[in-house]
Amino acid sequence: MCPDATAKQDWKIGGYGPGHPWYYVLGGKPLTFKQIRESVRAREYRGYKATNIDLIDTKAEPRRSEELRRLRLSFFDHLKEDVSGYRRAVRELHRYRENEDREAIPECCDAAHTSVSLKHNHLFNDFAHIILLDELLSRQGDLFGF
Secondary structure, eight states: OOHHHHHHOOOOBTTBOTTSHHHHHTTOOOOOHHHHHHHHHHHTOOOTTHHHHHHHHTSOTTHHHHHHHHHHHHHHHHHHHHHHHHHHHHHHHHHHHHHSOTTSOOOSOOHHHHHHHHHHHHHHHHHHHHHHHHHHHTSOOOTTOO
């Protein structure tokens, strides 16, 4: 699958996307890290901390770049933790699915479904923040703050 097809893929099952537990209850496949990242890019999502990041971007150099780089490293630390958590949650979901009654009609989601959806959302925000910071760091700020 080419990157454009991955980015434009509509990951919906029964109207639910990978950020919702019912996506997994209904049999949705956990996305790869690359698919999550490309989904962020395709939607042009900036993350829940975009407003704070934009405020830092208005500062004069060199403080602007120093703070953006520091924040970027912090988000990479979050990303590493969330990657480990997502992998654990996906393994747990696979174990859950091996033991579930496939004939039964689901009435509610279980902890395995909620866990993987939450970890997906953490990764979604981590990628959004890092992509935004990379974009801002690729531009040189005004050295005199004008």
